[in-house]
Amino acid sequence: MKSVATALSLLLFVAVSVNAQSVVGHWDFNGNLNGTIGAPLVGVGNFFFETAVIGGQVAQVVRLGDDEWDGDDTWTTGHNTYFIVPNPIGANGGGSYTNRYTIIMDVMFPVTPGYVSLYQTNPNNTNDGDWFIFHDVPGDERTNGLGISGNYSDPGNPLRFQDGVWQRIALVIDTTTPSGGDSCVYRCYINGQLQNIVQSPSGWGVDGRFSLESTFLLFADNDGETQEGFINCLQLRDYPMSDAEIAALGGPSAAGIPIPVEVSGTVNLGDYGGDVTTVPVTIEIRNPGETTPVETRVVNLNSSGQYAFTTGLKGTYDVAAKASHWLRSVKGSVSIAPPSTAVNFDLINGDIDGDNEVTLFDFGGLVAAFGSVPGDSNWNPDADLDGDEEVTLFDFGVLVRNFGAIGDE
Structure with a gap:
């Protein structure tokens, strides 16, 4: 007491x-x-x-x-x-x-x-x-x-x-x-x-x-x-x-009670002025050099773009991040160890069709949604690259700046 x-x-x-x-x-x-x-x-x-x-x-x-x-x-x-x-x-x-x-x-x-x-x-x-x-x-x-x-x-x-x-x-x-x-x-x-x-x-x-x-x-x-x-x-x-x-x-072991590792950091959503807390980000933990994840987490960012989750994995891994119309970024050979590991990402905007490249297909998607706002029949939230709830020349400018970029596998 x-x-x-x-x-x-x-x-x-x-x-x-x-x-x-x-x-x-x-x-x-x-x-x-x-x-x-x-x-x-x-x-x-x-x-x-x-x-x-x-x-x-x-x-x-x-x-x-x-x-x-x-x-x-x-x-x-x-x-x-x-x-x-x-x-x-x-x-x-x-x-x-x-x-x-x-x-x-x-x-x-x-x-x-x-x-x-x-x-x-x-x-x-x-x-x-x-x-x-x-x-x-x-x-x-x-x-x-x-x-x-x-x-x-x-x-x-x-x-x-x-x-x-x-x-x-x-x-x-x-x-x-x-x-x-x-x-x-x-x-x-x-x-x-x-x-x-x-x-x-x-x-x-x-x-x-x-x-x-x-x-x-x-x-x-x-x-x-x-x-x-x-x-x-x-x-x-x-x-x-x-x-x-x-x-x-589970039960007892000679090695003791597992210590989860907090994986945390900041995701910078490039060329985006909208509410980052509404953008889910998929984080994958992979064996080094491989693309198949051993653990996947969908995280929500706070208003500063920060995320955090815990994992039971320990060792050296690649860590990848991907959001809807941003290219994937992979950080290689990250040492995940208790009590915490920091992994930060800068994501490139413009991947409207989600194929992890900024190409003419994305340009076509932007043209199809151009001038639209939420509620319009041709509204595509992934074409609203800057997050202002309109598909305008500003979104076209983002696509032009990042045209030809390819995300990490």
Whole structure:
């Protein structure tokens, strides 16, 4: 549960901002607490760097708890072991704190008796945890479910957390959504599948119990409802992920949680004075030297001509951009790597017939639409090269300037 921040710390916290819909924190626990993305974690209590086998592959992991894990069902020296996680997201969701986010982790707990806290929004750990594994009542259908406020399973959903097995679990939070039904976005996932929607979390609402300050705690609880366990990877995103996005992550792996790459940049629509936000641009990611795309995105530009999307691809690719009456431009050998890759394009105008060349066929298309405006029988929006909603001599001038140009394949 979130504590009350001082006015100064709140002002500093609100000043932090990041790009929307991105990974803002990623920790692999490869012998240290450094972030692959983001600042290092801070460990409190007993934790040890070890190796484990996940999916048949050896992984670097962290064990929380005893100097020598004895396989019992209680903490001995490790009941206060937790991690302080930096949160760079800042204010969102219309509040003064972080109200929309996703937490993903690959974990294994050999035994989960009682309640096992997974995270705590109160940086001082002075009240109850905020996401638990429940294993308290023999025969209770909620046993080994994930959630809070007495809600640990959805009726009819048999999916449960399993002791002694590596699993990828995720919590999606959007405190701007209403409580009282399935529209409440306190959503728990196991290995890419929705396990539970907590319909009425206590303390729900913007800047309430489940909002985040500039740090939160992993595996912490004020009265020690914690357990010996292992973690291989932790990821924090600055938005509530969809069911499809969570499903695409699948289950745990020794390599950890995939990091999507944000591909972004500016598309300059040459010789165009119209509203660029109405012009869809097709972006293709291709293997170097090939023309068949391995991934295609149709993006909308903002008023400054900027675009952004995320991809799971990593490596060296060619990236192509094409809009309706502009020639294709290809940027070769682009290194796509996390967290982000910038690719900018300048597109040449005049390709009225869409064959990726400016030729006499385009001149014919302009002549056929000459003098028209929207609503006329001969109106052709692709002949309105300058975007002024008329086909005039100005469009003819654009075509003449670029006549003979050929786009990249």
